Amino acid sequence: MKQSRNLALVVALVLMLCSCSAISGSTSTETFDDFDGPAGSPPNRDLWVYDFGDPHSANHEAQTYTSSPNNVRLDGEGHLLIQAQTTGNGYTSGRLVTRGTLDMLYGKVSARIKMPSGQGIWPAFWMLGSDCPDVGWPECGEIDLMELVNVGTTYYVTLHGPQGNSDYSDHDGVRASGSFPDLANDYHVYWLDWQPDSITIGVDDTVLAVFGPASLPAGGRWVFNHPMYAVLNVAVGGDWPGPPTDATPFPATMIVDWFRYTP
Template sequence: MTQQVDPMTVECSRLPSPGSTPPPKSKLWSRLLSVAVVAATVAVSGTVAYRELWVQPSEGKEESDASGNGSEFTVYDQFDAARGSALDSSKWSYDTGRTGWGNNEKQDYTDSTDNSAQDGSGNLDISALDTAGGYTSARVTTKDKFEFTYGRVEARIKMPAGQGLHPAFWLLGTDIDSVGWPIAGEIDVIETLNAADNYHSGIHAPQADSLNSQKSGTSGIPVEPLSEDFHTYWVERSPDKVVTGMDETVLSTITPADLTGGDEYWVFDKPFYLLFNVAVAGDWPGPTTAQTKFPATMSVDWVRYRTD
């Protein structure tokens, strides 16, 4: 789920170019930590601030078991309140607004229970609606409520299907507001488009000389559309490794070796928070049609975690 490009973005010319001879790692870290963060919109054109963009990965921590077996999980939320109840504000926040969200999407994200509420049967329903004022939906997050660096997070989800729909379960680095995207990093646990007969899973990382991300991950076709039933989608994070999966199947295993520039652009050994949303139309997956059914609902049965 590509994050909307933040007004504060990295000055590309001071990042190492792929064809250049890299300096020693210690010197490169020093240079990266002093990269200027500049305003990329007209409203703040010319404003310059200097920030630490990312820190060196932690060392000496053992990798956790990517299978998820033999470990005890904590339930973050199982959505067992009455039908129509709002989410627990101690656990959940909302991203709101009609801004295109980096993909020319058409929905207006709200914090209304019309778009995100508990269904009375143990699920969170995130619903995209076609209203007189346009499409509305919800983007529900754990920002400032829950974050993790190493461990495993799982969510049991049933996806919506329909032309122009783009539901996702994903993560962003908690420093997104200070360093911008893609420097904060993005992990897409699961995304599906249109008929939900496809899956996409992987990461977005910074790259040299660009305000866009470099991507590593996988796409494929499930045995049945992801709208047919609930599936458990998960991400397992350990030092220098991100693994994503569905049920008992590993979808992607990504390490610094999968990135151009290697560990100099690996920003995934730090805290991330969770996001769940249903986007409508835009560049990816394309427009809706008269056959797209609304409400289009992503149902989340539970979210649980194990931190290492």
């Protein structure tokens, strides 16, 4: 009986340790989405949430964000499609976020994406502080892993945050070199290596920018040591890209092969 009781205690202890390990290790578990699912179905609802309307009216963008499969859907071949479409009197598109489902703090954030291009087309893979609904922008902080504005030969990686009554960025943009003649021509892996007081952004095997508190302009405050969420969207028009023209190809489609977060 004593041996039986000892065995039961050992089993209970092992189960308890396993349970504790699973809980304590949950913050270090990788999140990976390969967008596997039937054609026309929505992306994983446990990870992706829709933004609706025009969350950035200050940019005077022309699109309305929807959850329609015309704008956001899986293609049945392991890809997420985010499409900007023309309508009778405007444009619709999609904007997906991990706000409230995956609020990330440090680690590696990456996605393999084929970006669209065209006059008035503005695709982006970026992040916002999870406290944005409470403190607003730019106090929450914004990390732009990749923005293409009109063409894939000029691309931008930028930080935005509070600096007095304005926002800051590192510079006007990072221009394509011989390594990336046109980012819109193919898939590329866009990534962020994020540590306390350190942000490194790159494409494929190339580092594009390294940021830290010392790289901010005078008066700028580092607001990137708190949880943030991912954003994938295709905007249309606005102050930066300007309006589409008759030559702009529609639908303008961002094709996402996979998304990964490794704490």
